[in-house]
Amino acid sequence: MKPSWDVDLLVVGAGPAGVAAAVMASSLRMTCVVVEAEGVGEKLRAIGALENVPGGWSTGAALAEALAGDLARHQELGRVRVLSGRAVRVTGHDDCVEIALEDGRVLTASAAVVATGVTTLAPGDVPWIEAPEIRQLPPLWRTTADELAGRRVVVLGADRPLGTWLRTHPQAQVHLDVLFPEADQYKTDEVAGDPRIRLDLVDHVTVASVPRGFRITAEHPGGGAHAFVVDNVLGNIGSKPAAVPGLVVEEGGYCPTDEQHPRVLVAGDLKGPRMQRIAVAMGDGARAALEPYYRNQTVLGGPSKSGR
Numbered sequence: 001m002k003p004s005w006d007v008d009l010l011v012v013g014a015g016p017a018g019v020a021a022a023v024m025a026s027s028l029r030m031t032c033v034v035v036e037a038e039g040v041g042e043k044l045r046a047i048g049a050l051e052n053v054p055g056g057w058s059t060g061a062a063l064a065e066a067l068a069g070d071l072a073r074h075q076e077l078g079r080v081r082v083l084s085g086r087a088v089r090v091t092g093h094d095d096c097v098e099i100a101l102e103d104g105r106v107l108t109a110s111a112a113v114v115a116t117g118v119t120t121l122a123p124g125d126v127p128w129i130e131a132p133e134i135r136q137l138p139p140l141w142r143t144t145a146d147e148l149a150g151r152r153v154v155v156l157g158a159d160r161p162l163g164t165w166l167r168t169h170p171q172a173q174v175h176l177d178v179l180f181p182e183a184d185q186y187k188t189d190e191v192a193g194d195p196r197i198r199l200d201l202v203d204h205v206t207v208a209s210v211p212r213g214f215r216i217t218a219e220h221p222g223g224g225a226h227a228f229v230v231d232n233v234l235g236n237i238g239s240k241p242a243a244v245p246g247l248v249v250e251e252g253g254y255c256p257t258d259e260q261h262p263r264v265l266v267a268g269d270l271k272g273p274r275m276q277r278i279a280v281a282m283g284d285g286a287r288a289a290l291e292p293y294y295r296n297q298t299v300l301g302g303p304s305k306s307g308r
């Protein structure tokens with residue numbers, strides 16, 4: 001199939017890592033196409049309270065707007081183009097890299113940065129939850145305080161977004177029963193003092209749909225179980241890498257950048273489970289765009305297509 005675009009750099013994913021890669025590429029006069037499945041900075045928009053982000057950004061929505069503004073400025077300069085679409089395969093060749101999109105388009109470039117981040121774990125992804133009828137639970141971190149007001153809510157998992165949610169909604173009158181496995185124990189310190197939650201260490205949880213909600217059976221370490229019915233169950237189980245087929249994946253599904261085809265770079269949360277932070281993703285994305293810029297003049301050979 002004839003390629004739809006042929007540029008210096010393809011970037012897959014427009015989160016902090018992908019936007020930083022595109023901005024760096026454009027500032028080096030490289031032409032760049034960014035492919036984004038949901039919207040620039042879409043994940044950030046649901047994060048109510050940010051920490052550790054240089055520049056004083058305190059909400060994800062404000063940072064997402066800034067990233068979208070950055071991309072728009074580089075689009076106006078004519079070096080960046082943003083395509084709405086989902087990448088379904090990345091293929092490195094001797095002379096180019098190809099990205100296939102769900103709608104059949106195929107994009108080619110000298111190099112690609114894949115920065116598709118992580119996606120929410122489903123109950124079926126973890127051994128400590130059994131919920132055969134439930135494919136996905138609404139994630140706590142995308143839920144507003146109004147949606148939970150006056151309801152008995154069970155949260156499965158004590159992953160870090162629990163603390164983010166409580167900080168984002170300091171006035172919310174909620175009571176969250178948090179059932180969490182041993183592996184999440186170390187994350188509970190930052191929320192343990194909040195009177196709006198009850199932390200309950202479990203070995204195993206079974207969730208079944210019943211007419212007025214969900215029947216939960218919680219089994220505890222050392223034996224003993226209790227069962228109850230609630231009208232609302234939210235997921236806070238963690239995340240898994242959103243690897244694009246064609247990438248080299250290691251155990252756990254993450255994509256180490258050193259293992260990829262020389263024309264394929266990986267940046268941001270997709271690289272590994274540690275250091276998943278906005279500032280790290282931005283640095284990673286910028287660095288990933290610089291790699292092919294320097295390598296073009298040596299290993300890969302051939303002039304840059306910049307300026308076409």
Ligand SMILES: Cc1cc2nc3c(=O)[nH]c(=O)nc-3n(C[C@H](O)[C@H](O)[C@H](O)COP(=O)(O)OP(=O)(O)OC[C@H]3O[C@@H](n4cnc5c(N)ncnc54)[C@H](O)[C@@H]3O)c2cc1C
Nearest residue numbers: 013015016017037050051087116117268269276277278281
């Ligand atoms: C609740 C919560 C709170 C957080 N709080 C903080 C905080 O306070 N400070 C901090 O530093 N970090 C925080 N983080 C972590 C931070 O959000 C991530 O580290 C950061 O967003 C990673 O950036 P990224 O660009 O690698 O991935 P993402 O931001 O996940 O961006 C990936 C992008 O790729 C797109 N995409 C995925 N698959 C495809 C595909 N196949 N084709 C095309 N596009 C695709 C997605 O739509 C998305 O826009 C928080 C995360 C959560 C969930």
